[in-house]
Amino acid sequence: MSSTHNVEYQKKELPAKIRTIGLVLFVIGLIGVVASYLTDSSRSAFNNIIMLSFLTSVGLGSLFLVAVEYVAGAVWSTPFRRIPEFLSTILLVLPVVVVPLLFKLGDIFHWMHPEVVEADKILKGKAPYLNVEFFMVRVVLFILLWIVFYYFIARTSKKQDSTFDPSLTKKNIKLSAAFIPVFGITISFFAFDWLMSLEPHWFSTIFGVYYFSGSILAAFAAVTFVVVMLNENGYLIKGLTNDHYYSLGAFMFAFTNFWAYIAFSQFLLIWYANLPEETFWFLQRWEGNWIYYTIGLIFIRFAIPYFGLLSQPSKMDSKRLKIMSVWLLFAHWYDLYWLAMPNYSKDGILFSWIEIAFPLLTVGIVILLFVQLSKKNNLVAIGDPKLKRGIDFRL
Amino acid sequence: MSVVDYTQELSVVEGKPALRSLDDIISKPLETKPDKKFYIALSITLSMLGLFVIGLGLTFWYGIGMWGNNNPVGWAFDIVNFVFWVGIGHAGTLISAILFLFRQKWRTGIARFAEGMTIFAVMTALLFPLIHVGRPWLDGWLMPYPNQHGLWVNFTSPLLWDVFAVSTYFMVSLIFWYVGLIPDFATLRERASTKIKKVIYSTFSLGWRFSNRHWQHYEMVYLILAGFATPLVLSVHTIVSFDFAVSILPGWHTTIFPPYFVAGAVFSGFAMVQNVLIFVRRIFNYEHIITLDTLEKMNKIMLVTGSMVGYAYAMEFFIAWYSGVQPEQFTFLNRAFGPYAWAYWIMVTCNVITPQLFWFKKIRRSIPVMFIVAVFVNVGMWFERFVIVVTSLSRDYLPSSWAYYKPTYVDAMILIGSFGFFFTWILLFTKALPVVSIAEVKAVVDDAQPSHKDH
């Protein structure tokens, strides 16, 4: 083959100020979160669910991206595959995030109350699934499964950094192939458990796909932001070009469209058939000042990213990619809030320092986690046999 | 166990053939007279087409009563065949457009053929809405044109969205296919041996001169068309799924139908493409262009989309129970244990179990086995549409309205005949147009592109 590229990577420490930013956000966020639990624990619990869903989106979504790269044999993402691997470490934090919720389950879920279930024929029918014991089993099982897969996939990839053994790639391909169906099922039921059952009378078969689409978008956005930031400052491998950026931009664009398609399908079918047992969920989000929030969702989650990433140059421009990826992360939180909060606050949007504390804490956690990992690990999977092909990748 | 060499890119075209030889081998069917095998195949498909014509003639003359449709099963084979054929068409666009957007070079050997299959499948599919109305000569009423009744079509009906969607899909696929054919027509023009051929190819090539100033715009348009065709193909089968999902019928009204139908369409489409390609590469000696690696990748896609279909089945089942809606729960029990249980279990075996065989590399790379698996997949996907349409209609909310549906011989003639229609077009296509895109394949042969010096 023609190219005589040397794989140049020098492990640089991330600058201290990033750790400082992370620490500041973490501390402020943590204080805010603790304070909010002390002042309004139910509302905090709902925000906590949003935080949990957001972290799961990014963490699990990133692991999915890693798995897909392995299974599809993609090369364009190999030079920065370590980034989603780092981001999937978020899965380790999930148990901690779940803990406060375990004390508030009764406030969050109507179906946790036996008297309510007894009186309601429909909830009684769902009781074999929606009961606290099975719920806990699922919570624990899913997080456990995710962490197990994360551990083995990440460990193999890290090992390859030093051994350069191609059979480790094959091993990860097998693990990834096994992971993907598990991912599909667990992410769907995670969404049913934590987001759909907040309104236990409502149901939608596409809900798992809806959450999936949002999660992948968030994962791509997170990965894009980190990759562009790191590459601009020379932390990644030399040789990444606009063509690599283009692929990331194109995926964010594509999944924005995909999210809109899923969201619109769900809405259209329920609107069209007009069955009261389904429409009330959307009507809730059209009452009071939720109507503005819902209209905002269309612009924030679809129209702006769509036109922001439509043109070819915009998908390659690092400034545009950074702005759009941060925007999409914000949009994902916005979407999760739209899913969860109307179940708590039927009258209207709630916004105060409580709703700011949780995102701050989330960002702080992710930054600190990332900084910690980058101390001990390479930011690039230097041992991957596809690495050179990945660097040479051109559209 | 040998380890794959991940540092090397897999050759899309094996053996690095000379460019001129690609011209020769791809143009050969066009430049030689059809042989006996072709005529035998054509006579088979034409007989099936004959059955189609007779079936349609009987239907037009005597009316829809010649079919098995009854009350409450007002839609049966007609809509099942429609969805089936539209689904088959989607693989072509996926291969052409979506794999192009993903920069998957292995699509080049099969893109032209797959797009052709799309067009023929969509043509076949289009026939069904047109013939299943009681007065087919009034099909023009489907279009919103100013008329003396002062009437307009019902824009809120998914059946109308279908009209727009499938026509758009047909037109855009045709345009996409034609744009891809322009450089090939020009190549054929330069090779033309007779005056007639020269005139025909000159006309259709529009005088294409291979100028790079043109290639530049051409590539942009190709990208734009691919970029449009991708959401288009998703939208078409989504709108087809809306035909069912906007209703209130249990088993039909469920929000997962759009992506489920799309995944199913890709699934069945790839199965059909794979089946046909296995024949094509053998007959025309294109094994080094339509490689075993390509077929393996197609099987992987079948595994992924088949699993998505299985996921959708599981979700439907779970949410039917979870919803607590008794008619919905009954519908699913009825599917598995009611009078159409035989159809249901064929569907599950063929769609969920058989594609899982593709987890195994040996099976993915074995041509006879993959062929059989793909046939099963097609059968299963036809039955899936049958199960969805017929079981949900035959037993819905009112037990007093329940009835069993049986197809008539005219239904069967039309079903078999639709395959004849489809395959006749394909056979004619292989003799009239290059089934592999000459220009695109040349572009992905090893060393076809300049080496990077500066990056």
Place this chain on the structure above:
Amino acid sequence: MSDKILYSYTGIFDTPDEIIHAAEKTSEYGFKKYDVHTPYPLHGMNKAMKLPPSKLGYVALVVGLSGALAALLLMFWMSAVDYPIIIGGKPFFSFPAYVPVMFEVTVLSAAIATVLTMLFIFFKLPNNAHPLHDTDYMKEVSSNKYGISIQAEDEKFSEEQVKIFLTGLGAKEITAVYYDNEEINYKHKILEPKFIGFLLFTALLTSGVSYFVLNKLLYMPPFDWMMEQDKLNPQATSTLFTDGYGMREPIEGTISRGHLPYLFKGQPDAAEINLANPLPFTKPVLEMGQKKYDTFCSPCHGYHGEGDSRLRGQFPNPPSLHSEKIRNWKDGRIFHVITDGQNVMPSYSSQMTTEERWAVVNYIRVLQRALNAKESDLK
């Protein structure tokens, strides 16, 4: 030999790297009117030739958005303005339902417009009369070689210079290409009278056939079988009957289903004695009575039965229903008045069913009690 006009000089290259290099050098040299010909697009050639990016994306964007807007406006006009029909209880302007069609129209219009713009405007195709056609050069670049063609029109062109330049790049088969006779007077075929005539002819043909099919053919057998049915339409004539009318009157004594003849026609006293009110004083009964009363009785009798209705002055006011006389009437008598009419008041037996009339009677009783309440009623 006639003086042929020179179009360009062409050179052939064997490998992609060579042609890229040649293109770079050619554009560096300053040539503007030149072209590179390859059997398939080469990566990096656009950059080598320093071509500005294609503007076709804008065509797609503008036409696509216009198509979406046009579709939306058209659907709005057709469904909410021109012939609004309530379908499925949805509003006349149902935006979610319009989205699928808008999307399809967007894609269709953008695709067609972009391709047609590219072919007819950017490329000025179809054009089979270009000097490079029917040359060995074209035979080779359409198959397996890469070529460059430097046009004589270019400012920097001079035959000797170009030949030296091409040789210096390593080109093979350096040849001159001349215009053929037809090609010189080549004008864009689109505007040629023949083509315009062809378009006109097609338009006339299409509209003529459409007109004939939609307005004539569809009214001919067998397409008119549904329109021309053997059944009798209202107001149609019939030869079966001597008077020629298709519509017949019902036979003497026919009564409608569920109808029972009123036994006490013209006999108010008999009605008062023999008819008993079958309906109790329950809320649903009274509500029905109120509704029917308000609909049929209040125009003349007023909402409270006092006879001071909104028809004041335009129609003779009926006497108040609260008079001693009427309060003392039995229910059957009031029922009779409603059923048979009295003086100016017509019969309401065709507007209210028997049950409804008894309910109105009950309601009248309520009104009467309301305006003549006793102390004991307040408890």
